[in-house]
Amino acid sequence: xxxxxxxxxxxxxxxxxxxxxxxxxxxxxxxxxxxxxxxxxxxxxxxxxxxxxxxxxxxxxxxxxxxxxxxxxxxxxxxxxxxxxxxxxxxxxxxxxxxxxxxxxxxxxxxxxxxxxxxxxxxxxxxxxxxxxxxxxxxxxxxxxxxxxxxxxxxxxxxxxxxxxxxxxxxxxxxxxxxxxxxxxxxxxxxxxxxxxxxxxxxx
Numbered sequence: 488x489x490x491x492x493x494x495x496x497x498x499x500x501x502x503x504x505x506x507x508x509x510x511x512x513x514x515x516x517x518x519x520x521x522x523x524x525x526x527x528x529x530x531x532x533x534x535x536x537x538x539x540x541x542x543x544x545x546x547x548x549x550x551x552x553x554x555x556x557x558x559x560x561x562x563x564x565x566x567x568x569x570x571x572x573x574x575x576x577x578x579x580x581x582x583x584x585x586x587x588x589x590x591x592x593x594x595x596x597x598x599x600x601x602x603x604x605x606x607x608x609x610x611x612x613x614x615x616x617x618x619x620x621x622x623x624x625x626x627x628x629x630x631x632x633x634x635x636x637x638x639x640x641x642x643x644x645x646x647x648x649x650x651x652x653x654x655x656x657x658x659x660x661x662x663x664x665x666x667x668x669x670x671x672x673x674x675x676x677x678x679x680x681x682x683x684x685x686x687x688x689x690x691x
Contacts, residue, residue, distance in 0.1 A: 490643075491516055491543035493562055494553035497612035498577055500528045502551060502647060505615065507532055509646040516543030541565045549573040549639055551607065552591055556580040559591045569601040573639040576661075577607035581669045592631065592661045604629055604636035605661045606644065606652070609668045611675060611682045615647060618685070624650030625685045628667060630660040653688060 588594040606629035627644040644652035
C-alpha cells in the first residue's frame with residue numbers, strides 16, 4: 488500500500504518504521520528544510536521517503552494525520568483531491584479542539600471527499616514501535632462512518648503488529664475514542680505508571 492504520513496513526530500515516526508517493515512511504501516509529508524526530528528527519522532528510514540505534504544498525499548492511497556489538531560487547516564489547504572483515499576485521524580483534540588470542529592476527524596469529514604476513520608490515537612508511540620507484551624499483541628481501536636476506511640485501518644493496525652483492531656462504532660464514537668486516549672495518558676503520565684502500559688480486551 489502507498490501510505491503518506493503527515494506529522495513525523497513520535498507517532499508518525501513509529502508507524503512509518505512498522506509499516507516499512509511490513510512492506511508498505513511510506514512517504515513522509517514534511518516542510519523543508521527538515522527539522523531536527525525529521526533528520527533523525529530520515530537516518531532510520533531514508534531521506535528519499537521525505538517529500539512535500541501535497542506530493543506525499545497525491546502519491547498515496549492512505550494518509551495518516553499525526554499532527555497537533557490545529558495544524559489540520561494548513562494541511563487541508565495542501566491536500567488537493569483526496570476522493571477515494573483513506574484519511575486516518577491519529578490526533579487527539581482532548582486539550583485543544585480544531586475549532587469549529589470537535590476533532591480532526593470531523594474536520595476531515597466536513598472538508599474532504601476522502602474516506603475518514605479515527606485510529607492510532609489511543610496509546611503511546613512506544614507501544615506502536617513494539618505492540619507486544621510478554622508474547623501477547625496489544626489491541627488498537629478505531630471509529631468512523633466509512634466501512635472502507637475501517638477495513639484499511641484494521642489492516643494497517645495488524646500490519647503494525649497489533650493483535651486486533653476493535654471497532655468503537657460510527658462517527659459519534661470518535662470523541663469517546665479520544666477519551667480512551669486521555670485515559671491512557673492519565674494512567675501513564677498523570678498517575679505516574681509509566682508509558683510501558685497498554686490496553687488489551689480479553690474475553691472469558
